[in-house]
Amino acid sequence: MNRSRRRRLQIFRIVVFVVLGAFFLGPIGAMFEFSTRGNSVNAPRTLSAWTAIGTTPGLGDAIIASLELAAITSVVMLVLVLPTMVWVRLRLPGLSRVIEFICLMPLTVPAIALVVGMRPIYIWISINVTDSILALAVAYVILVLPYSYRALDAGLAALDLKTLTEAARSLGAGWGTIMWRVVVPNMPSAILNASLLSVALVLGEYTFANLLNYENLQVAIAYVGLTSAGTSVAVAVASLVFAFALLLILSFVGRPPVPVSKADEADLQTGRMVSLSGGLIGRTGR
Amino acid sequence: MTAGGSAGRSRVEVRLEDLTRKYATTTALDRLTLTLAPGELVALLGPSGCGKTTALRLLAGLEEADSGRVVIDGEDVTNVPANRRNIGMVFQAYSLFPHMTARKNVEFGLQMQHVGLAERRDRATEVLELVGLSMHANKFAHQMSGGQQQRVALARALAIRPRVLLLDEPLSALDAKVRARLRDEIRRVQMEVGITTLFVTHDQEEALAIADRVGVMQSGHLEQLGPPTEVYSRPATPFVADFVGLTNRIKGVVRDGSVDVRGESIPLVHPDVADGPATALIRPEAVSLATNGDLADGPLVGIVIAVAFLGATSRVTVDLGDTTVLAQMPTSAATLLKAGTKVRLAMRTDPVLVQREEPATTAP
Numbered sequence: 001m002n003r004s005r006r007r008r009l010q011i012f013r014i015v016v017f018v019v020l021g022a023f024f025l026g027p028i029g030a031m032f033e034f035s036t037r038g039n040s041v042n043a044p045r046t047l048s049a050w051t052a053i054g055t056t057p058g059l060g061d062a063i064i065a066s067l068e069l070a071a072i073t074s075v076v077m078l079v080l081v082l083p084t085m086v087w088v089r090l091r092l093p094g095l096s097r098v099i100e101f102i103c104l105m106p107l108t109v110p111a112i113a114l115v116v117g118m119r120p121i122y123i124w125i126s127i128n129v130t131d132s133i134l135a136l137a138v139a140y141v142i143l144v145l146p147y148s149y150r151a152l153d154a155g156l157a158a159l160d161l162k163t164l165t166e167a168a169r170s171l172g173a174g175w176g177t178i179m180w181r182v183v184v185p186n187m188p189s190a191i192l193n194a195s196l197l198s199v200a201l202v203l204g205e206y207t208f209a210n211l212l213n214y215e216n217l218q219v220a221i222a223y224v225g226l227t228s229a230g231t232s233v234a235v236a237v238a239s240l241v242f243a244f245a246l247l248l249i250l251s252f253v254g255r256p257p258v259p260v261s262k263a264d265e266a267d268l269q270t271g272r273m274v275s276l277s278g279g280l281i282g283r284t285g286r
Numbered sequence: 287m288t289a290g291g292s293a294g295r296s297r298v299e300v301r302l303e304d305l306t307r308k309y310a311t312t313t314a315l316d317r318l319t320l321t322l323a324p325g326e327l328v329a330l331l332g333p334s335g336c337g338k339t340t341a342l343r344l345l346a347g348l349e350e351a352d353s354g355r356v357v358i359d360g361e362d363v364t365n366v367p368a369n370r371r372n373i374g375m376v377f378q379a380y381s382l383f384p385h386m387t388a389r390k391n392v393e394f395g396l397q398m399q400h401v402g403l404a405e406r407r408d409r410a411t412e413v414l415e416l417v418g419l420s421m422h423a424n425k426f427a428h429q430m431s432g433g434q435q436q437r438v439a440l441a442r443a444l445a446i447r448p449r450v451l452l453l454d455e456p457l458s459a460l461d462a463k464v465r466a467r468l469r470d471e472i473r474r475v476q477m478e479v480g481i482t483t484l485f486v487t488h489d490q491e492e493a494l495a496i497a498d499r500v501g502v503m504q505s506g507h508l509e510q511l512g513p514p515t516e517v518y519s520r521p522a523t524p525f526v527a528d529f530v531g532l533t534n535r536i537k538g539v540v541r542d543g544s545v546d547v548r549g550e551s552i553p554l555v556h557p558d559v560a561d562g563p564a565t566a567l568i569r570p571e572a573v574s575l576a577t578n579g580d581l582a583d584g585p586l587v588g589i590v591i592a593v594a595f596l597g598a599t600s601r602v603t604v605d606l607g608d609t610t611v612l613a614q615m616p617t618s619a620a621t622l623l624k625a626g627t628k629v630r631l632a633m634r635t636d637p638v639l640v641q642r643e644e645p646a647t648t649a650p
Contacts, residue, residue: 160379166348167381167439169368171395171446181394185385 028240035234049230053238056231062220063235065133069216070202073140074195077148080141082191085152086183089161103149106142111207114142122212133214143208144201148194155190159183192249200243297324298359298449300345300482305354307340314340316506317354322450327476327483328511329497331490333529337506338486342452345484347371358449369398374443374481378455380435382427388414388438389423395446413441416475433464440472444479451476451483457492469496490530494518502526519569520555524641527567532601534568534611538640545640547633548585548606555637564640570601570614572634577622579630586631590623604629 035049053059081103088095106114118139125135164186168178184191206218215223217239225232300322307315315337322328330338343349345356347368355364363371382391392410401409414420417437427435436456443451453472457465473496476483487493493500494514501511502525510522521527538547543557545566552566581587588606600620602613611631623629 163377163379163381164383167377170346170373170375171442172369172398174369182383
């Protein structure tokens with residue numbers, strides 16, 4: 001009974017894995033197939049669409065701009081959100097609902113509405129401050145808030161933040177040291193999660209950039225698609241694979257430490273006895 | 287230089303003066319004044335919400351007082367932030383930094399003080415030895431038992447050579463056996479280092495066993511402050527009598543500075559109590575039981591209804607008809623007693639406290 005049940009579960013798992021895998025990989029495979037087609041019906045397979053990525057004007061700049069935006073957005077988001085969340089948790093717990101509401105709000109507003117709202121600000125920015133595409137980072141930080149908030153919130157909830165920060169303060173640490181040496185090292189997976197979600201979102205962003213007249217990766221892909229469908233699809237596959245690789249890194253790097261096994265625990269018990277008697281011996285020896 | 291060698295520096299006087307702390311609706315501390323003599327261990331004891339933890343947190347600088355002063359070694363530190371007070375603290379919850387080994391935890395405070403690498407290593411080794419954990423120096427918190435974690439926390443607090451040591455119910459998360467052992471260990475280390483220490487607990491046994499002086503608190507006040515024996519045997523108020531140890535509450539009548547309880551006259555701690563009916567508070571160990579002699583019915587003759595074996599002592603519950611009384615005695619003396627045995631009570635004539643009946647509130 002038990003065995004057959006386990007086997008059925010195993011089969012179920014494999015089926016789910018295969019179906020979902022096909023769902024994700026099918027379209028990417030088809031895109032890859034399309035990007036390697038020749039120009040005529042019977043033409044041999046060619047990688048010319050892929051090699052054209054480097055030579056297509058504007059595409060390289062757009063890729064670099066998107067990567068820069070992804071990095072800037074992640075960093076600004078972390079610097080802005082993490083200390084705020086820690087502070088609210090410790091000092092203003094009554095405000096936590098408000099902060100959560102504010103952070104989740106961008107989810108409920110359609111991107112197009114956000115863009116319309118921000119347009120006047122961006123016109124002002126492009127005239128008075130900078131016309132660099134990196135200014136998009138401001139909008140992107142707002143865009144990634146709901147996802148990064150959730151990831152960081154889960155990480156903070158797993159810590160006894162109050163006790164750890166109070167212990168650090170009693171040992172002489174200021175707030176900067178506490179953030180950098182106590183909070184951040186204890187939630188690596190949450191921070192990685194939040195950052196990679198931000199990176200994936202920024203790399204896939206089209207609406208903001210297009211409507212605010214900036215050329216990021218997705219906008220460039222759309223342009224290239226007008227003249228060379230093969231190259232545009234090749235870039236799209238590459239960016240998907242890149243995001244996929246990031247998520248893989250996330251699931252492997254951000255794992256919590258391996259819990260102590262039963263055997264180790266037993267060992268620790270005896271270790272404690274030994275150390276205690278050691279302490280007693282130390283005392284009489286003094 | 288050993289940890290004990292810093293004893294001279296550690297022996298400082300700590301004064302809490304008129305500290306008041308109010309929360310939205312409650313007053314956690316109401317003009318608390320408390321002085322800790324250099325090198326002394328004072329335990330603050332009381333039920334939850336009595337203000338003992340607030341007092342400790344004000345001393346640590348983790349909370350701000352509404353009024354009053356905190357003075358350490360003659361220096362007013364009321365407005366000094368927690369991280370500049372140089373106070374070692376052990377918390378109720380496990381507080382080791384999870385991403386650091388025991389040794390790194392201990393070295394953390396030294397790094398904050400910019401102590402050089404070599405000296406840091408030496409001092410970490412030394413305090414870990416002091417708490418008997420040098421062999422676990424390279425373990426992480428999740429690889430250690432609760433008792434070990436609290437000992438590392440103690441080592442970490444002592445490594446910075448603090449002026450004062452604060453212990454906020456450090457044993458309450460541990461099981462009974464580890465608790466008793468670690469309690470003695472803490473006292474040993476505290477005496478070895480000679481550091482002025484404030485220990486907060488709701489466990490009276492812990493407070494009585496470990497402290498030089500015990501302060502019993504209720505609703506933000508110190509009800510009594512004194513050596514453990516005094517607090518136990520001469521409680522200053524009915525609350526202290528009730529909270530510390532078990533107490534029989536037996537009705538009696540106050541007359542001329544003593545209280546008449548079921549025909550026996552017992553002197554009063556405060557002889558100036560006005561005459562009239564009152565409840566006498568009598569410790570179970572002040573009650574003895576006799577099974578021979580005159581067992582004719584009388585106010586002090588009753589029937590045993592239960593005998594609880596507590597190890598070296600036993601606690602006997604006696605039914606006197608209109609009330610029950612607890613008597614505590616050596617187990618050897620209690621072996622003759624079982625439920626149904628007829629006994630005669632005798633009460634030691636140590637001075638007792640009385641509590642007046644609260645007059646019933648009448649509608650206006």
